[in-house]
Amino acid sequence: MRPSYRAHQAVSAACFLVAVLSACATTAATETLQPFSTDGCSRFPDRAPNGRADWCHCCVVHDLAYWRGGTSEARLIADLEFKACVRKASGSDALADVMFAGVRAGGVPHLPTPYRWGYGWPAGRPYKQLTPEEEALASTLEREYLAKDPLLSCPSDAKPNN
Numbered sequence: 001m002r003p004s005y006r007a008h009q010a011v012s013a014a015c016f017l018v019a020v021l022s023a024c025a026t027t028a029a030t031e032t033l034q035p036f037s038t039d040g041c042s043r044f045p046d047r048a049p050n051g052r053a054d055w056c057h058c059c060v061v062h063d064l065a066y067w068r069g070g071t072s073e074a075r076l077i078a079d080l081e082f083k084a085c086v087r088k089a090s091g092s093d094a095l096a097d098v099m100f101a102g103v104r105a106g107g108v109p110h111l112p113t114p115y116r117w118g119y120g121w122p123a124g125r126p127y128k129q130l131t132p133e134e135e136a137l138a139s140t141l142e143r144e145y146l147a148k149d150p151l152l153s154c155p156s157d158a159k160p161n162n
Contacts, residue, residue: 069118
Protein backbone atom coordinates (compact mmCIF):
# COMPACT_ATOMS: atom_id res chain seq x y z
CA MET A 1 0.00 0.00 0.00
CA ARG A 2 1.35 3.36 -0.98
CA PRO A 3 1.31 6.26 1.60
CA SER A 4 -0.98 9.13 0.81
CA TYR A 5 0.23 12.48 -0.42
CA ARG A 6 -0.89 14.07 2.89
CA ALA A 7 1.12 11.57 4.91
CA HIS A 8 4.18 12.31 2.77
CA GLN A 9 3.69 16.08 3.32
CA ALA A 10 3.33 15.58 7.07
CA VAL A 11 6.53 13.53 7.29
CA SER A 12 8.41 16.04 5.16
CA ALA A 13 7.19 18.95 7.29
CA ALA A 14 8.16 17.13 10.49
CA CYS A 15 11.66 16.39 9.15
CA PHE A 16 12.09 20.01 8.10
CA LEU A 17 10.99 21.24 11.53
CA VAL A 18 13.41 18.89 13.30
CA ALA A 19 16.25 20.05 11.05
CA VAL A 20 15.50 23.73 11.68
CA LEU A 21 15.21 23.26 15.45
CA SER A 22 18.44 21.25 15.51
CA ALA A 23 20.26 23.98 13.60
CA CYS A 24 18.94 26.61 15.99
CA ALA A 25 20.02 24.61 19.02
CA THR A 26 23.49 24.05 17.56
CA THR A 27 23.86 27.74 16.73
CA ALA A 28 22.81 28.84 20.21
CA ALA A 29 25.16 26.35 21.84
CA THR A 30 28.15 27.46 19.78
CA GLU A 31 27.52 31.22 20.13
CA THR A 32 30.03 31.44 22.96
CA LEU A 33 32.23 34.42 23.65
CA GLN A 34 35.89 33.47 23.94
CA PRO A 35 38.08 35.07 26.64
CA PHE A 36 39.56 38.42 25.61
CA SER A 37 42.83 38.38 23.71
CA THR A 38 44.73 41.10 21.91
CA ASP A 39 47.67 41.40 19.55
CA GLY A 40 48.05 45.14 20.05
CA CYS A 41 47.82 47.09 16.80
CA SER A 42 46.92 44.26 14.43
CA ARG A 43 49.17 44.40 11.36
CA PHE A 44 50.34 47.91 12.28
CA PRO A 45 53.26 49.12 14.43
CA ASP A 46 52.44 49.48 18.13
CA ARG A 47 54.58 52.61 18.43
CA ALA A 48 56.81 54.97 16.50
CA PRO A 49 60.15 53.45 15.42
CA ASN A 50 62.02 56.20 17.26
CA GLY A 51 60.12 55.39 20.46
CA ARG A 52 58.83 58.94 20.91
CA ALA A 53 55.17 58.01 20.53
CA ASP A 54 53.36 54.89 21.72
CA TRP A 55 49.73 54.29 20.76
CA CYS A 56 49.52 50.57 21.60
CA HIS A 57 47.29 51.24 24.63
CA CYS A 58 44.78 52.79 22.20
CA CYS A 59 44.82 49.57 20.17
CA VAL A 60 44.28 47.34 23.22
CA VAL A 61 41.32 49.44 24.43
CA HIS A 62 39.94 49.36 20.88
CA ASP A 63 40.44 45.57 20.74
CA LEU A 64 38.36 45.23 23.89
CA ALA A 65 35.44 46.93 22.13
CA TYR A 66 35.96 44.88 18.94
CA TRP A 67 36.17 41.62 20.91
CA ARG A 68 32.80 42.36 22.55
CA GLY A 69 31.09 43.43 19.31
CA GLY A 70 27.56 44.80 19.16
CA THR A 71 25.81 47.28 16.90
CA SER A 72 27.27 49.24 14.00
CA GLU A 73 26.74 52.38 16.08
CA ALA A 74 28.86 50.91 18.90
CA ARG A 75 31.59 50.13 16.37
CA LEU A 76 31.60 53.69 15.04
CA ILE A 77 31.89 55.04 18.60
CA ALA A 78 34.78 52.64 19.32
CA ASP A 79 36.53 53.70 16.11
CA LEU A 80 36.10 57.42 16.81
CA GLU A 81 37.43 56.97 20.36
CA PHE A 82 40.36 55.02 18.92
CA LYS A 83 41.11 57.83 16.46
CA ALA A 84 41.05 60.41 19.28
CA CYS A 85 43.32 58.24 21.44
CA VAL A 86 45.87 57.74 18.64
CA ARG A 87 45.82 61.48 17.88
CA LYS A 88 46.51 62.28 21.55
CA ALA A 89 49.19 59.59 21.95
CA SER A 90 51.02 60.38 18.72
CA GLY A 91 50.35 64.08 18.26
CA SER A 92 49.62 63.29 14.61
CA ASP A 93 46.32 63.96 12.86
CA ALA A 94 47.61 62.11 9.78
CA LEU A 95 48.46 58.93 11.71
CA ALA A 96 45.10 59.01 13.50
CA ASP A 97 43.30 59.42 10.16
CA VAL A 98 45.21 56.53 8.55
CA MET A 99 44.58 54.20 11.49
CA PHE A 100 40.91 55.20 11.60
CA ALA A 101 40.54 54.47 7.88
CA GLY A 102 42.22 51.10 8.41
CA VAL A 103 39.89 49.96 11.17
CA ARG A 104 36.82 51.21 9.30
CA ALA A 105 37.82 49.29 6.16
CA GLY A 106 39.20 46.13 7.75
CA GLY A 107 37.13 45.68 10.87
CA VAL A 108 33.73 44.81 9.44
CA PRO A 109 32.12 41.78 11.10
CA HIS A 110 31.67 39.65 7.97
CA LEU A 111 35.38 39.38 7.14
CA PRO A 112 37.02 36.18 8.42
CA THR A 113 39.83 38.00 10.21
CA PRO A 114 41.05 37.80 13.81
CA TYR A 115 40.48 41.55 14.19
CA ARG A 116 36.91 41.81 12.85
CA TRP A 117 34.13 43.48 14.86
CA GLY A 118 32.93 40.91 17.40
CA TYR A 119 36.04 38.72 17.06
CA GLY A 120 35.41 37.14 20.46
CA TRP A 121 32.30 35.48 19.02
CA PRO A 122 32.26 32.76 16.35
CA ALA A 123 32.88 34.04 12.83
CA GLY A 124 29.81 35.19 10.96
CA ARG A 125 28.17 37.10 13.79
CA PRO A 126 26.60 40.25 12.31
CA TYR A 127 26.16 43.64 13.90
CA LYS A 128 23.63 43.11 16.66
CA GLN A 129 22.87 44.29 20.15
CA LEU A 130 24.18 41.95 22.82
CA THR A 131 21.44 40.24 24.79
CA PRO A 132 21.45 40.79 28.56
CA GLU A 133 22.99 37.32 28.97
CA GLU A 134 25.71 38.07 26.40
CA GLU A 135 26.39 41.43 28.02
CA ALA A 136 26.75 39.73 31.42
CA LEU A 137 29.17 37.16 29.98
CA ALA A 138 31.22 39.85 28.22
CA SER A 139 31.40 41.92 31.41
CA THR A 140 32.51 38.90 33.44
CA LEU A 141 35.24 37.98 30.94
CA GLU A 142 36.37 41.62 30.74
CA ARG A 143 36.64 41.82 34.55
CA GLU A 144 38.67 38.60 34.58
CA TYR A 145 41.09 40.03 32.00
CA LEU A 146 41.38 43.36 33.81
CA ALA A 147 42.13 41.54 37.08
CA LYS A 148 45.22 40.06 35.36
CA ASP A 149 46.14 43.17 33.36
CA PRO A 150 44.53 46.29 34.85
CA LEU A 151 46.61 48.63 32.67
CA LEU A 152 45.64 46.87 29.42
CA SER A 153 49.31 46.46 28.57
CA CYS A 154 50.54 46.09 25.05
CA PRO A 155 51.33 42.45 24.25
CA SER A 156 54.69 43.46 22.77
CA ASP A 157 55.64 44.82 26.21
CA ALA A 158 55.29 41.40 27.87
CA LYS A 159 58.51 40.13 29.37
CA PRO A 160 59.41 36.47 28.83
CA ASN A 161 59.30 34.32 31.97
CA ASN A 162 62.87 33.40 32.88
